[in-house]
Amino acid sequence: MKKKMLAFILMGITSAAIGQEFTEQDTLRGSITPEREWWDLNYYHLDVAVDPDKKFISGSNTIRYKVLKKNQVMQVDLQPPLTIEKVTQDGKNLKVVDNGNAHFVQLEKKQKKGDFNEIKVYYSGHPKEAIRAPWDGGFSWKKDTNGKDFVATSNQGLGASVWWPNKDHMYDEVDSMLISVKSPKGLMDISNGRLRKVDKDTNTYHWFVANPINNYGVNINIGDYVHFGEKYDGEKGTLDMDYYVLRDNLEKAKEHFKDAPKMMKAFEHWFGPYPFYEDSFKLVEVPYLGMEHQSSVTYGNQFMKGYLGRDLSGTGWGLKFDFIIIHEAGHEWFANNITYKDIADMWIHESFTAYSENIFIDYYFGKEASADYVVGTRANIKNDKPIIGPYNVNTEGSGDMYYKGANMLHTIRQLVGDDEKWRQILRGLNSEFYHQTVTTKQIEGYISKKSGMDLSKVFDQYLRTTNIPLFEYKIDGNQVTYRYKNIVEGFAMPLKIVIDGEPHFLTPTAEWKSQELSGDLSTLELDRNYYLDHKQVK
DSSP: OOGGGGGGGSTTOOOOOTTOOOOHHHHHHHSOOHHHHTEEEEEEEEEEEEETTTTEEEEEEEEEEEESSOOSEEEEEOOTTOEEEEEEETTEEOEEEEETTEEEEEOOSOOOTTOEEEEEEEEEEOOOBOSSTTTSOEEEEEEOTTSOEEEEEEOTTTOGGGTSOBOOOTTSOBSEEEEEEEOOTTOEEEOSSEEEEEETTTTEEEEEEOSOBOGGGOOOEEESEEEEEEEEEETTEEEEEEEEEEGGGHHHHHHHTTHHHHHHHHHHHHHOSOTTGGGOEEEEEOSSSEEOOTTSEEEOSTTOSBBTTBOTTSSSGGGSSBHHHHHHHHTTTBTTTEEESSGGGTHHHHHHHHHHHHHHHHHHHOHHHHHHHHHHGGGGOOOOSOSSOOTTTTOOOOGGGTHHHHHHHHHHHHHHOOHHHHHHHHHHHHHHTTTEEEOHHHHHHHHHHHHTSOOHHHHHHHHHOSOOOEEEEEEETTEEEEEEESOOTTOOOOEEEEETTEEEEEOOOSSOEEEEOOSOGGGOEEOTTSOOEEEEOO
16 A cells, blocks of 8 residues: 555544535534533443344443433434334333434433432444444454454444444543443453453453543454463553453464553653553454554554554654554553543544654654654645544544644654653643543643743644645855745744754744854755755745
């Protein structure tokens, strides 16, 4: 596959058409509706039986919630062809009014502010089959090389309601969760959190998640798994790192998964403590490429370095690590710890996590190697549409949120000009917004505040337009005249140039400026670490 197309085969990209028209269903899915805003998620118990032979699931989800204000109608989401069989509260059947993927439960019990109540939603059916997981989402019904069932779920963007009933909007994460999965005899289910028990008579696995979790992070993985693991001495103590792979892949996984503790060491240094010590860290082999399911990161990179053996940067550095282990585990900090409220702000997940790839290289191979990598990934940038998408309709922006976003962050690192300060900003994000859902405004504001500079126009330029700043300059003797073009109003990003190997710092604006500089100006070069275009003009 051509390198310029690689950005579009990364995790979670489903490019929305420019000028797309949105429907009532888009709004019901993507907005905080009145039937959502009055209640706050507290606890789920998802209890589901999986039948691979029939590609059929059935079960229930108990939804416990806190009443924030009075209302008698609750929106629960579940996508066809799955159907809600009944909904109960305090043992009584409730009326449900269906509107496509949204189901409006008519509550009979008076909902009093401050009360904790629960409903139980019973459902069943043949869930959507993922044809090209994880990009289109749903269930992957596969077989391993021994003919045994190999089943997994993936559903970012499409929504967790493609296979289980829930409050399917990212703004409200459940505080804790029990996941009970009845699996075929002889096979294991691996889900999020820690294994509480196994009912041997029914082969039901019970996994408990102690930390807040976003809906798309919840997963089922069923297969002929074997386990190995290790104890990692981390910033918050001993972290259990567990690995589940198909039986035939045990020996190669024991060697290949050595990237996992290396990842943990690098990311705890740059981003702060792993956010889910209570729930452990797992890598779980699946029949698709992989996904950032919280504390249950799924892996399908075929035990290869790079991205299925390819280097997305074209520099050679991308073959120094397993892309899926590094990238998807990076999401534990940016996606699972810090989570967007609206998928329009998906860059918060993907820009930082794409950036984590070169931060990993920085930790083990040095600053110049990491710069090689992130600059090399610019070949994947399309500049087709803004990185931030339309709000309240469950639609993300451009796939450039990966490597254009990573290069924006790499540029901001240069503006900060102090690597330790930059590290503390990255760590501070994960501390300030620990286990929270956030907006772009919050992230932008924090970075500006902690860097001590107003970066609002930098964010506007790279996140909200498709224009890359153009640095134009003229040389006349020992004088350079320069300006920016293709910029948002007020854009005045400081810039480093190099003359005769010596650095010089300029602050171009939309207006021409002149400055006398020492050295042979014919050697003027733009510092490659700033993501912009440049052109000498007459």
